Amino acid sequence: MTRFNQRSVRPAVHSPVTTTGERTITHEGATGHLRDARSELFLLAVSNFVGQDAFYEKGGDRDDRYTRLVRKLAVEDPAWTVGLLGWLRGEGNMRTAALVGAAEFVKARLDAAAAGNLVPDVGAENANGGGWNRQAIAAVLQRADEPGEMLGYWTSKYGRKLPKPVKRGIADAVQRLYNERALLKYDTDSKGYRFGDVLNLVHASPDPDKPWQGYLFQHALDRRHGNADEIPEPLKMLRRRAEVSAWPVEDRRKMLDSHDLAPTFEAAGMTWEALAGWLQGPMDKAAWEAIIPAMGLMALARNLRNFDEAGVSDTVAAQICARFADPEQVAKSRMFPFRWWAAYKHAPSLRWGHALEQALGHSLANVPRLKGSTLILVDRSPSMFPGYGFSTPNSSDITLAEQAAVFGSALALRAEKPTLVEFGGESKQLTVPRGGSVLKLIEQYGTIDGTDIPTAVKKHWFAHDRIVIVTDEQTRPGWLPSNMHRYGGMQETAINDLVPKATSVYMWNMAGYKPGAMPSGTAGRHTFGGLTDHAFRLVPLLEAGRDADWPWIQPAA
Structure with missing residues (x-):
């Protein structure tokens, strides 16, 4: 009997966000799945605006969880963590989380070195962790006000004594970032650390390829001390x-x-x-x-x-x-x-x-044009409107629900055969016009009480080629009334109970909570995260039978 050599067999592919097999519960009481530390940190980092509350998690608790994960992986896996932090500030566009992460990365490694718990990585750093530490600091400082931000964070939390890797990493960034326009924009009296203060503390040298930078540094120091009587001629x-x-x-x-x-x-x-x-x-x-x-x-x-x-x-x-x-x-x-x-x-x-x-x-250039049929589920439950209930304030703040609608709508308008659904406890299919507008389609969405992913899948999945779910993953258990007579009550239903393994399910995590709604990393179950379109690049890769890696790691040719 043929068991394995069948036409329907597909190569097993892996994606980076991986569950461990351990179970927990979601914030709404369903079975949750725990992820390994790297996966948990990644999903939290790409959604964590430092100091801001989420629906199920206070801002301080989220920040503490983020710090613990960074400090753990700084010691256990510095190369991966430096890669994350640099990507987070760059392509991931998460400024504050990257800066805080780099500072905590350095502190964790210095503490481990002082306690004799740091194993030197030969060729990458010295015995005190200086190489990785300096790289981490320099990698996340991408705007000219950020050296001062880093000093403000470090000194407010760990005191005025600056370790050498912090000084050197900031000095690297200063040489790269300080110019006349930056001085005019960011060197203001409202800042605790002016450009002159930063230069005094880290002793940055001018870039030899920027002959004007020495004049700029001296002028920044003079104006900080109130004796900038005349601006040097090269500073036009x-x-x-x-x-x-x-x-x-x-x-x-x-x-x-x-x-x-x-x-x-x-x-x-x-x-x-x-x-x-x-x-x-x-x-x-x-x-x-x-x-x-x-x-x-x-x-x-x-x-x-x-x-x-x-x-x-x-x-x-x-x-x-x-x-x-x-x-x-x-x-x-x-x-x-x-x-x-x-x-x-x-x-x-x-x-x-x-x-x-x-x-x-x-801005959504990486959203693929998926062939075949695609079920797209967009979460519109109260937890996707954190802090606002169902009403969005008349300000520039855009809720997770609206962000999810942006991604879901773009995916639907580019897919060959889309089924677009908004869901909460109930669900409703939306009309996707051919050649329509993403902006106009977003206006169709409403709000729905509750969060029940399995029931939405059961109601709308009709042998689609794939399912994409844009959500915070905090689902209720999902109930199948047909099972009540067998179990004497309601039975929890998981996504894996409803969808064959041959059908890929892509969970787009919008909030970075710890519990996941399904296993991920292999077997046609994959979780992504972030507020940009970059992770969408993984979908065609996985469907072509190739493994997907972290976004800062280039795929093999």
């Missing part, structure tokens, strides 16, 4: 800003109305916030139109309401829309996909709509 942007700042206040708005000051503002490194302070009054049409060319995409997307209220011209609006429609600029902005939904949601005018749709599409 700072000198231009000083000239513009010297204009009489009463003449500034007249100059703005009568001259094209956009090139001047660009040369002076003016941001829109700096311009508002320079005018010492409201930002009107002329002010916005002068500064818009120098604004980044994030600032543009967040100010659409202000542009409309000020009456920015259609010509300038078209220039903004052209930038939103540029895939290279969208990629460079590293904006989360849901930020484009937020911009659309809060913009008064329809003139931005098509460009925002294009920008959202560019």
